[in-house]
Amino acid sequence: MTGPAPFPTALTELTGVRYPIVQTGMGWVAGPRLVSASANAGALGILASATMTVGQLRTAVREVKSRTGAPFGVNLRADAGDAGERVKILIDEGVRVASFALAPSRDLIVRLKDAGVIVIPSVGARRHAEKVAAWGADAVMVQGGEGGGHTGEVATTVLLPQVVDAVGIPVIAAGGFHDGRGLVAALAYGAAGIGMGTRFLLTSDSTVPDAVKAKYLAATVKDVTVTDRVDGLPHRMLRTAMVDSLERSGRAASLLRALRHASAFRRETRTSWHRLLRDGMAMRHGRELTWSQVLLAANTPMLLKASLVEGRTDIGVMASGQVAGVIGDLPSCSELVARVMDEARAVLKALPAPG
Template identity: 80%
Template sequence: METPFTKLVGVRYPIVQTGMGWVAGPRLVSASANAGALGILASATMTVDQLRSAVREVKSRTEAPFGVNLRADAGDAGERVQIIIEEGVRVASFALAPSKELIARLKDAGIVVIPSIGARRHAEKVAAWGADAVVVQGGEGGGHTGEVATTVLLPQVVDAVDIPVVAAGGFFDGRGLVAALAYGAAGVAMGTRFLLTSDSTVPDAVKATYLAASVKDITVTTAVDGLPHRMLRSELVSSLEHAGRARALAQAVCRAAGFRKLSGLSWPQMVREGLVMKHGKDLSWSQILLAANTPMLLKASMVDGRTDLGVMASGQVAGLIEDLPSCAELVDRIMAEARDVLARLPR
């Protein structure tokens, strides 16, 4: 199935596996790429050396194009960009809008630049700066998310920009792919659906928690880091939501002390990280500490399997997913469903 997106990045199918921290590592990315989708490696939770090693591991597992997700506001963003240039990575994706200068540097090196955005004006801005495509995430998507549903946000962005638009938030099957194409998108991006595959390295017990969740078990909360964050409801989330400021600060300091040992960050570094992640929001000190700890809160679940200590970012579609196919099985199924839906549409 050829679309402007598949032609732009050189993949067989208009499907993107998103760059989820602690989840989108070399095994999942290479499996997605070999299945014909665009796999995106999550680099924000890696050191610079780990990023280079991970890129080389993906290259050893697949000859298909893949991408790397970068934090545009990271202090070492320039160094990370240099790595993906040197290693010949096909796509650079961003959770936050990269600067005009950063986009130009990547494009001069022949790398396709695809920021993720959550508002029409953001899409217009990065398109004007030279971005090659955008991923549009509606409020149904997991992790940090906005309030506007994909079905409302997507057509706004498609009408506003002249570059390929990839739809994210609420997609998990071939029907969704066809619907996105009907809206004018050039493909779909999925995180939770790829997290729940046999190629994902997320612990089995955590996957089982996702599979057992209903749509109502997936909530949006600002209690974790002060920003709207879609995740599975858990005892940790409930305790943060019902804690007063003093209790919340005590809990944040307690968790920060433990996560500081895992991350190797000093207390001043953790506070600086939290302040960077504020994005102009009025956060309490407990939320600033938790904002700095958010990657480690995710690691506790996604890597260590400690659902009692961590958070589980999730799209609403987790409530509709019931199995753990391989990436190849998943992509083949989605494409078969899409072709079947298209064949049954009235002519």
């Protein structure tokens, strides 16, 4: 592998990757092509599995393995009804890392760790990090409010040091990162590396349609908004006519739209209505969601697929971190990772020596 020299941190030592950079598991975006390109570039590529059937997941894992010999991971939904089946695939196929968008159960963590799989949950609050650390997680990714998709209200610069101080495991910083300066800043806060989603979405290795990438590149920071009208939870995305329509819709229109998308998602993933509603109820637990939001919570991936796969931004949504407003090019994953590491070393070298 060519490129900058290795940059050891607790994250690289734990996972075996060359650089302390994680390409996060974005639904419909983080498929075999992007994951293998990220892994070959020296980062930790994470395959997004929530939008795949169990059979598709196994096929995707094997495709990544055929494209790279470097370590990679798979992102799982801990609350999915078939989470156990998916965990078995990771174990059977020798996947290095399991990441989770929601905190996995203690039993899932134990099962994975017993099989030698590294467990890295994603969290948005200090108490969640403390919980999964106590259950045996190997590391944790903490996403601040700048991050794309489901997000919280606390900025990375406030949340990250809280988590670093609270847990004794490696912490990966996510939300607002796109360059070497951000990596150095995260390391200064005590993180072991950074996670980037939108920045990897906007690479030449990403399968997102070019016309959609152009919309991301044209966005300003103010064009990236947070709405709860997709599934009842704060969701950071580009403001589009579709988002405006969702925010104007009444309850009846929202319910009809939710039913239509739920039906499409059920066909796409071969999910029964029973499982679809069960997963939706799991998301509803502890939250004040309407039934239309429950349905949308279970099939929001269809709204993302419309834009990120089919290029239909008129009927889909475009999850995005705020960094979309400061990104202006489409490098390859190899070029991106090399650039970030070169920038990081230059920044470290330019820091004033302590007096």
